[in-house]
Amino acid sequence: MKGLKQIARLWVYLKNYKGQFFLSIFGTVVSSIANALEPFIIGLAITEITKNFADMLRGVEGAGMNYPYLTQILILYFVRGMFFHGGQYLAQYTLTNVVQQGMRDLRNDISSKINRLPVSYFDKHQIGDILSRVTSDVDAITNALQQSLVQVLNGLLSISFAIVMMVTLNIPLAFVVILTIPLAIIVARIIISASQSSFRGQADALGDLFGFTQENLNGFTEIKLYGKEEDSITEFKRRNLNLRDQGFKASFISSLLAPIVGLISNFAYIIVAMVGSYFAFNGALTIGNLQAFVQYVWQVNQPITTIAQLSGIMQSAGAAAGRIFEFLDESEEVQGMVTTELPEKVKGAVEFDHISFSYNPKNPLMKDISVRVNPGEMVAIVGPTGAGKTTLVNLLMRFYDVDGGSIKVDGVDIKKITRSDLRKHFGMVLQDAWLYQDSVMENLRFGKLDATDEEVIHAAEIANVNHFIQTLPNGYGMEINQEASNISLGQKQLMTIARTVLSDPDILILDEATSSVDTRLEKLIQEAMDKVMEGRTSFVIAHRLSTIRNADLILVMDQGSIIEQGTHDSLLAQGGFYANLYNSQFSKTAAE
Ligand SMILES: Nc1ncnc2c1ncn2[C@@H]1O[C@H](COP(=O)(O)OP(=O)(O)OP(=O)(O)O)[C@@H](O)[C@H]1O
Ligand SMILES: [Mg+2]
Known part of the structure; x- marks a missing residue:
């Protein structure tokens, strides 16, 4: 499977935290063993209690509850519980650490990759696409690793240990239970592959709706201007309905999985009960172990459902990893001979x-x-x-x-x-001035990161923008919002001039x-530009x-x-x- 290969490549990011990773696997193994022992220990108690009762009913001399033995079993059960929960906690805690740190490293890699890409990359790719790799793709991987990894491992171990326990207890009966495993797997595969195509349909419908909404928000003013609100609402409703239908279909098919595998387990229960009680009568199986078998049926089939359900998450994580690695493998700005x-x-x-x-x-x-x-x-x-x-x-x-x-x-x-x-x-003052979400002060300081507040204000004075900034609510502390829409284009340009003054470039x-600036502001900009150009080579478009x-x-x-x-x-x-x-x-x- 291609997705699996991509997930395997993620090991690069986890292996720096190997120690904790193996601790997590150790915790999973411990808890799985403890889990497999549970039915057996309960079985010991049940066998003893039924034996004591039978003796009492038959009026055996001195018969009664064997409390010292039962207490030992209770203690054993409790110790088992500690290992089970302790192991689970250890596994989850260490894995969370490993995954969170590994994914932080991955995000850092993506970010520095962005800075090494040639400008021409952005001619061919959409910003939104890159953004989704940094955010939702990394998210998908984080979730899959954090939730699914332990559960899948847990499930596989649970099945293996349950089989080991059953084989030790009674081989023919173990054989009956093991026979149901391939049946459950086949059914799970059929349902999962059917649901996957409808989940893909759901994802497409969601993307469709998302794109439409984004388009509408971008063209918000135009839609109002041309009175297209009604059309836009109708179109939204149509796409929304499609998403509902696709979503329903996907959920319906995948929700069939648990009941059908449950049905197979129930079928196995019946056979185990019938064959098992025959063995119990013959004395080949204790009553407690018969009970344990019934539980092992569950311990074998339930993880199959879980793993099948998680395979979808793992696959989309694999696809996400594929997209991220494709991005990380993109060729970079080549540096010739320096x-x-x-x-x-x-x-x-x-x-x-x-x-x-x-x-x-x-x-x-x-x-x-x-x-x-x-x-x-x-x-x-x-x-x-x-x-x-x-x-x-x-x-x-x-x-x-x-x-x-x-x-x-x-x-x-x-x-x-x-x-x-x-x-x-070089210093650049561009038409579409770039400001980011932070205070005005920090936006100006971008020109020279170690500049003091005084230096920033001095640069703003040269750029004719100090006066304007002071009239802003909160002055230099005012937050610029994400689209920098809370200040005008001309003011933004003055701010980028101040930034350039601060960086003091040679060229x-x-x-x-162009037009979008009023004449008063235009004069301020002109003056500011004349001041920065003085004594430097300058190119003016x-x-x-x-x-x-x-x-x-x-x-x-x-x-x-x-x-x-x-x-x-x-x-x-x-x-x-x-x-x-x-x-x-x-x-x-x-x-x-
Ligand atoms: N990234 C790009 N990829 C491909 N072609 C481009 C790219 N940028 C510009 N061009 C093309 O190169 C030519 C010159 O574009 P350029 O942006 O240098 O013009 P300009 O003189 O700055 O125009 P304007 O006054 O509109 O800013 C145009 O035909 C343009 O379509
Ligand atoms: Mg141009």
Whole structure:
């Protein structure tokens, strides 16, 4: 079974806690043995009591209850109970420890894996899918290991020890009980495989409903706007009904298992009772051991039901493990030959030397681009949407590697240094500012983790955002919620500027915010950006050309090529693409 192989691979995560793991197995063995002894010990008491009674009825001289012997049996029973419960506790406690620690290690591995993946991985995979691997898949494994492992082992041991006990007590009768085992297994397999296909149907129906709900929540405003509430409710009801039907079918089939295996056990009871009482009359079996046999029938068949039921959980855990390992085996950002390092501070000379690149080999994007930027210069990149502006920056940061040519920072080919060595010299202010769920203070401190509160506030002042933060309820202590929807886009951008000020990068990349900002905020952002750009090499992806008139170099891009480059004045004088673009924006602004 493929799932079993994946579960076996989980051993890597459990073996660090081997000692406790084997202690857990030891506890299970002890409790299983104690469990198998129970019917036998009770049988001893029953045999003695019936013998005493029979003697008393027959009027045997000095007959009566043999209390000293019965007390010994009671003590034995009690000691057995201690081993049984003690063993169970030990098994569960140590296993919980092992599983929880192992799964923590697994989650850590997944998390560090995420950080080693190339950016291109996220072009091909959905975030939600990765998220579900970290959360629900790990959860499924944790539950399966914690609950099922002990129970399955317990069940197998219980069956084995019960068989050993029965064979020692009476071989022919043991044979009768053992014969029912394959019958119970066959029935269990048939029912389980039938229920599994309907459980799959249930999971699909649930996923279907989940996806629909998520879509609706995402498009909440649009649904209201277009008055589609009724349609949405009808569709939800239809999917919900489907889930009910699938769920009912799955539960119905799987709930047949216990009663049917129970029926087989009852059948075995009858035979054991009939054959057993015959042996008892002949004196080949004591009355107590006959009673013990009846209980062993149960000890053999009940675990079969349990194991069959757990096999479903084990299978889905196997599938979950498969998905996680597939993710962990994903190829990582490859690091070519690292031959050198950048100094602590770089001057900021950047050179694109005949580079070519495409996201997809079938769709060539950039070919032979060359640009030279001197330290401290401000470079503006302009052009229509899809021109390749963001791509140029992605290449500079090595989110993607160039296919041909080279990019040099201070004369060093960036392929010859590690990505982290390169990226620590860069600061980025992006269009969709990224904030996470924590206080404003911590969000800003992300730029430099060891910054003091004073340093953070100072950076916020430079970024023109200190005043705004102070007017927030709770000021710097205000919690940003998960979607960061409780502050506006422009304010978010000011905050990321403050973060960048704090990190004090050598080279700056700004992806200019577009329309969604009001003019007052726009002016604040512009001022803040001017301040951070001072004295650093900066690349500005600009949409409003008015903001880049004083750039040292303007790159005009279209369809993956640089079609014009120069200063504002020289480009205007050329009267080409840029001049057209500028004039059209300018006349629009003038007309407003
Ligand atoms: N991750 C990606 N995978 C495949 N193709 C991509 C990817 N990112 C961008 N592209 C394609 O590459 C081209 C350049 O995109 P890029 O994002 O660099 O444009 P842009 O100039 O930044 O546009 P915008 O002004 O809209 O931000 C586009 O055709 C785009 O569809
Ligand atoms: Mg872009």
